[in-house]
């Protein structure tokens with residue numbers, strides 16, 4: 001999807017693949033230049049307003065990783081959908097608005113110096129468009145992020161107290177609140193999809209708006225993990241069937257709750273699951289696939305700049321003739337609105353939430369000889 005609600009008509013950018021790879025490879029050098037020039041910029045104290053410069057160093061690294069993903073996969077819609085988030089979340093952390101166009105100009109200089117003025121023109125056009133969109137992005141950033149529409153029913157009266165328990169770091173309380181409503185496997189599916197997932201989106205939105213800290217985001221998600229562990233899905237399941245699955249987050253990806261939910265729901269469906277958690281290195285995963293011989297591998301990606309390594313994993317698995325019958329799913333937040341890209345890279349399927357992913361896996365198994 002190469003558009004966004006804010007930019008229904010995007011210019012038709014075209015960064016050739018070789019140039020995209022040059023931009024990607026020049027990352028460390030360009031990030032170093034941008035860091036030193038931003039640090040020496042007279043506007044810096046005003047942009048930071050007393051906050052740590054480390055925030056900008058991280059931003060410059062993430063910016064390069066993200067822009068590389070946009071260029072390598074020609075995903076300008078992703079860029080347009082993400083820019084309002086960049087403005088909102090960094091301004092939420094206290095960064096001044098003037099930083100953005102100034103930093104983008106510094107990036108343009110770094111790109112020119114490292115890739116050559118002429119060669120870099122298609123990339124510079126994208127940067128120029130971002131700078132020209134500044135006012136529109138400021139307006140968009142002033143609008144709060146979209147809240148998930150609550151699924152009416154079972155959890156209505158529990159949303160607020162469970163959210164409160166997440167922020168108190170009180171896993172015991174959270175478990176006490178939800179336990180009476182979790183009696184059969186379907187209740188657990190609903191707990192995950194209808195309560196915990198939307199609450200986590202709310203937690204993310206509060207962080208994005210600068211209303212909670214990263215530590216509070218960690219705390220809330222750790223409590224969710226402890227609640228999930230408290231239910232120990234296997235207590236609800238009967239004997240393991242022959243169908244095996246490996247579920248994992250992509251290399252470098254630190255978000256793991258989505259993958260964990262998928263692993264649990266597959267297990268509830270009777271699958272024999274190996275869940276590997278966050279940030280699994282490529283070779284380790286490939287070795288385990290060879291050893292465990294699963295019917296299904298599911299890879300979860302949240303940050304768009306982790307997509308490339310996830311897809312590289314798929315390429316490596318596909319290049320192994322011994323794994324010819326393997327079904328591979330890639331899903332998670334980063335794949336939303338990017339389904340066409342994912343499915344063009346050797347992936348068998350994707351789904352927007354875990355219960356849907358389980359249904360897809362079941363359907364595949366029914367088709368299998």
Ligand code: B12
Nearest residue numbers: 204221254255256257258300329330331332351353354357
């Ligand atoms: C918890 C959290 C964290 C925790 C993760 C802890 C953990 N153990 O997982 C921590 C604190 C580590 C973290 C770090 C970061 N985070 Co964070 N995080 C979140 C938060 C609040 C919740 C994520 C989550 O668990 N959601 C619930 C799960 C269940 O949803 P899900 O992952 O989408 O999974 C469902 C489906 O996608 C699907 N699915 C998932 N995987 C798969 C796989 C397959 C194959 C299939 C078919 C389906 C599928 O099924 C799941 C269940 O239905 C989100 C907010 C949000 N909107 O989600 C931000 C969020 C994802 N984080 C964000 C950011 C920016 C970061 C950081 C860069 C900075 C920060 N805030 O600390 C770092 C980057 C870390 C890294 N290098 O990977 C942004 C990303 C924005 C963007 N535009 O890309 C978000 C959206 C917050 C926000 N609103 O700004 N984060």
